[in-house]
Amino acid sequence: xSDAPDTRxxxxxxxxxxxxxxxxxALDRFSFKLHRGEVLGLLGANGAGKTTAMNCLLGLTxxxxxxxxxxxxxxxxxxxxxxxxxxxxxxxxxxxxxLLVWQNLLVFARIYGVPNPKQKIAELLELLEISHLDxxxxxxxxxxxxxxxxxxxxxxxxxxxxxxDEPTASLDPDIADKVRKVVRKVQRERNxxxxxxSHNMRDIEEVCDRxxxxxxxxxxxxxxxxxxxxxxxxxxxxxxxxxARDGEIVDEPIKKTTV
Amino acid sequence: MNLRIISALVMRxxxxxxxxxxxxxxxxxxxxxxxxxxxxxxxxxxxxxxEQFGNFILFFLGAMILWDVLFRAQQGVAISFLEDxxxxxxxxxxxxxxxxxxxxxxxxxxxxxxxxxTVVVVSVVSWVGYSFNIFQLHWWLIPFFLNxxxxxxxxxxxxxxxILRWGQAAESLAWAVPFFIQPFVAVFYRVEDMPAWSxxxxxxxxxxxxxEGMREVMKTGTVSxxxxxxxxxxxxxxxxxxxxLFVWVLNLTRKRGLLTKFATQ
Numbered sequence: 001x002s003d004a005p006d007t008r009x010x011x012x013x014x015x016x017x018x019x020x021x022x023x024x025x026a027l028d029r030f031s032f033k034l035h036r037g038e039v040l041g042l043l044g045a046n047g048a049g050k051t052t053a054m055n056c057l058l059g060l061t062x063x064x065x066x067x068x069x070x071x072x073x074x075x076x077x078x079x080x081x082x083x084x085x086x087x088x089x090x091x092x093x094x095x096x097x098x099l100l101v102w103q104n105l106l107v108f109a110r111i112y113g114v115p116n117p118k119q120k121i122a123e124l125l126e127l128l129e130i131s132h133l134d135x136x137x138x139x140x141x142x143x144x145x146x147x148x149x150x151x152x153x154x155x156x157x158x159x160x161x162x163x164x165d166e167p168t169a170s171l172d173p174d175i176a177d178k179v180r181k182v183v184r185k186v187q188r189e190r191n192x193x194x195x196x197x198s199h200n201m202r203d204i205e206e207v208c209d210r211x212x213x214x215x216x217x218x219x220x221x222x223x224x225x226x227x228x229x230x231x232x233x234x235x236x237x238x239x240x241x242x243x244a245r246d247g248e249i250v251d252e253p254i255k256k257t258t259v
Numbered sequence: 260m261n262l263r264i265i266s267a268l269v270m271r272x273x274x275x276x277x278x279x280x281x282x283x284x285x286x287x288x289x290x291x292x293x294x295x296x297x298x299x300x301x302x303x304x305x306x307x308x309x310e311q312f313g314n315f316i317l318f319f320l321g322a323m324i325l326w327d328v329l330f331r332a333q334q335g336v337a338i339s340f341l342e343d344x345x346x347x348x349x350x351x352x353x354x355x356x357x358x359x360x361x362x363x364x365x366x367x368x369x370x371x372x373x374x375x376x377t378v379v380v381v382s383v384v385s386w387v388g389y390s391f392n393i394f395q396l397h398w399w400l401i402p403f404f405l406n407x408x409x410x411x412x413x414x415x416x417x418x419x420x421x422i423l424r425w426g427q428a429a430e431s432l433a434w435a436v437p438f439f440i441q442p443f444v445a446v447f448y449r450v451e452d453m454p455a456w457s458x459x460x461x462x463x464x465x466x467x468x469x470x471e472g473m474r475e476v477m478k479t480g481t482v483s484x485x486x487x488x489x490x491x492x493x494x495x496x497x498x499x500x501x502x503x504l505f506v507w508v509l510n511l512t513r514k515r516g517l518l519t520k521f522a523t524q
Contacts, residue, residue, distance in 0.1 A: 019516070021516060026516075051519070052516070055516065055519050058354045059354075059513075060350070060353060060354065060513065060518050060519050061513060061516040061518065061519060062510075062513045062514045080356045080358060081356075083354060083355060083356040084356040087354075088350075088351075088354045090350070092347075093347055093348070093350040093351055094346060094347040094348065095346075095348060095351065096271070096275065096342070096343075096346035096348050097346055098275060098278050098346065099271075099274050099275060099278055100274075100278070103271075103274040103278075106270070107267050107268070107270055107271040107274070108267075108351070108355065109267075110263060110264070110266065110267030110270065111264050111267045111268070111355050111356065111357060112355065112356065113263060113264075137278075153351070
């Protein structure tokens with residue numbers, strides 16, 4: 001991991017973010033910065049605090065304490081303005097299954113005020129290689145097709161910040177590979193900052209520039225996937241398992257210091 | 260308030276209704292059942308009562324149609340919200356740049372559209388089946404009609420807030436809330452015919468002066484401004500309180516972290 005400070009614009013920042021549920025800290029003084037054009041992986045076992053972090057960052061859950069800013073603006077006070085500039089896709093949400101694919105995308109294109117929505121939708125469907133699905137009923141799509149339609153929705157407003165919650169969950173390796181490549185391609189072309197959660201370490205190695213490991217709401221490890229693998233002499237998956245079971249890793253150099 | 264966003268949300272519901280004919284059946288079926296039941300009651304009483312009483316019982320049909328206006332307006336808000344829950348789309352809406360006021364406005368518009376469908380169908384059937392021409396009712400009924408719709412929106416927001424607070428277990432409230440108040444708002448009978456203890460409660464709801472006013476208009480052809488102003492004043496209070504309750508509960512679910520659980524369950 002390079003020690004040189006990242007000079008790119010910070011588009012998302014959490015400072016000392018804490019979220020308690022019935023006295024239990026799901027997030028404990030969680031701080032990080034996401035820069036423009038960077039893909040940051042948020043990793044951890046189930047219950048580590050990833051989803052809580054994502055929900056706080058989307059304004060769906062209010063933090064108990066701490067500060068959140070996006071594009072330099074406080075999140076809660078500028079929620080609508082910020083949401084216009086970001087987008088979100090999750091394996092755990094869906095577009096209404098009883099509408100056709102193009103109808104769902106047109107509704108969200110209008111919400112985001114996309115100019116020439118039909119053209120934009122056609123471009124995105126082509127990019128994700130699902131142009132043939134535009135008149136299909138959304139609820140009848142396979143998991144891989146649904147994921148790519150959800151990604152179309154997430155790319156509709158040309159977001160500067162994208163939050164992807166386990167985008168390859170339940171996908172077969174071939175489709176997961178296609179999804180990763182498309183995400184990386186769009187991210188590079190448009191210089192998007194992405195916050196990415198996944199339990200698939202292949203995803204993380206291929207897509208993320210930097211990762212944060214969470215355990216019980218705290219950052220326990222941070223760095224580039226390559227650095228972490230190099231310094232622990234382990235695979236990223238082994239590091240994940242070690243943190244999930246023991247809550248820490250032995251190697252001091254990559255333990256969290258500052259972000 | 261952005262009309263583009265409201266129109267997008269309305270479009271989403273129109274697509275839904277066009278794609279799901281069963282939802283149109285629901286819009287038409289229950290009003291028809293009500294109409295037939297009350298129509299038959301009307302015919303029965305007309306045949307077995309004095310002529311004067313027979314004219315009065317036309318109030319029943321008018322009351323039934325107006326009650327359906329309230330119910331459909333309430334359903335427009337509550338069911339539109341539940342559609343987003345059932346399709347796991349709620350989270351997509353809440354992370355889009357949609358203001359609460361825009362979301363609610365879209366559900367109000369859906370409520371109006373639902374009412375239009377219902378009123379057209381009920382008007383035709385009541386005319387063909389029972390020679391009851393709704394357009395012969397006095398034009399003064401329109402302000403009462405509009406007031407009833409606004410009260411339906413308020414009840415819809417209250418229902419939705421309760422569902423947000425207690426989750427899907429409280430979904431049945433989407434249908435039940437209007438019927439909780441029905442006995443107290445003098446839909447099919449006058450306030451003075453109600454038990455004495457319940458009469459003061461009746462005047463706490465905007466629907467009561469609306470139904471009393473409707474009977475007055477049908478009976479005399481003149482509008483009672485007192486009823487109209489009372490209904491409008493109460494509606495402003497109810498709409499404000501219901502809007503406040505919805506926003507308060509929404510913020511509470513955010514504070515407690517319940518919104519995402521509710522939206523993805």
